[in-house]
Amino acid sequence: MMGVLNHLSTLLLLSLLPPALSHVVEKFSDVPQCQNFFLEGTTPNLTGILVDGTVQNQNRYKPICQLFNNIYRFATLYDTTNRIPVFSAYTFTGPPTDPRPDQPWMIEPQLNGENNSPEMQKDSKEIEYQKQAGDNDYKNSIPIKGVNRGHLFPCSHAHDLDTQKSTFTLTNIVPQVVSFNNGRWMKMECKVQTTLKLNCKDANDQIKAYVVTGAVPSNNNTLKNRVNIPDLMWTAYCCYNNNLKQWVAQAHWGENQKEDNKTLPSNTLAELYDMLDRHYGGGGDVQVFPDQCPKGDILRELLLKDGDVHDHSVYDNDCVYSSVGVKGYYLPVVLVSVLVMMM
Secondary structure (H helix, E strand, O other): OHHHHHHHHHHHHHHHOOHHHOOEOOOHHHOHHHHOOOHHHOOOEEOOOEEOOEEOOOOOEEEEEEEEOOEEEEEEEEEOOOOEEEEEEEEEOOOOOOOOOOOOOEEOHHHOOOOOOOOOEEOOOOOOOOOOOOHHHHOOHHHHHOEEEEEOOOHHHOOOHHHHHHOOEHHHEEEEEHHHHHHHHHHHHHHHHHHHHHHOEOOOOOEOEEEEEEEEOOOOOEEOOOEEOOOEEEEEEEEEEOOOOEEEEEEEEEEOOOOOOOOOOOEOHHHHHHHHHHHOOOOOOOEOOOOOOOOOOOOOOOEEOOHHHOOOOEEOOOOOEEOOOOOOOOEEHHHHHHHHHHO
């Protein structure tokens, strides 16, 4: 009798556990803390993949509420066929307070079985995962394909140490061409970090921006015949600028290929949506942010840090830069452009 009572009490306790313990979910909205990584809880629309918050092929695409040390850190829509993320969404609340951690690579255990732990776990190098990439997939990736591990939610955009560590899950990683990952993509991430830090402050002077970064898969370019090497990577942010009393937004994208050290241009959300619409089958339904995020011209009043406005800035993994440009001032983009033309 006592055993039956213990069993019933266990079932009762399980029934009272909040649904937020789910990690791989049917909808991001299933977990309120996870929904907070999207502006107004509104997830992107990607034709044929995610529409009005509903995954179109639930056997293939899996919404992941990325859980690390019992706290949700960001959200990822994962493609279990290509074994790369479609996108990762996160909130930027300031640059890192700690150096880049030496963190072992992790995987999402619930992609291997529904009853597994909701916490991301250290990768087992002895297992070939059926529905996700493992660390072994990236072994010798540079000599084999000239690619390394490219974050969608970059460690350099994570404010605290645990969130930095959480970005080292392979469900947040794509094979990225080394010269692109370590070149203008990193440079763009660091410029965006500075832009968000200076311009995305609310009425309480708190930094907050919504960022979504994604990868467009290739048709047949793979790493070890398992992990898709995407053709293109893109990112966009939207935030409220208390100085301008309005929402501001910007987008960047680039082809995942060998390149020189050029910079990625800034684009409007409208241009991003048009580009993604062509890649995702047309229809004009692509949208990353709600309507309050401006789709038109990028505001030129946004301030940038001195070295970050120059094409020849060099950054390390923590976005510490050295610059050969004008120093000592925060300058509007238009003024900086004039100065650069005069140099």
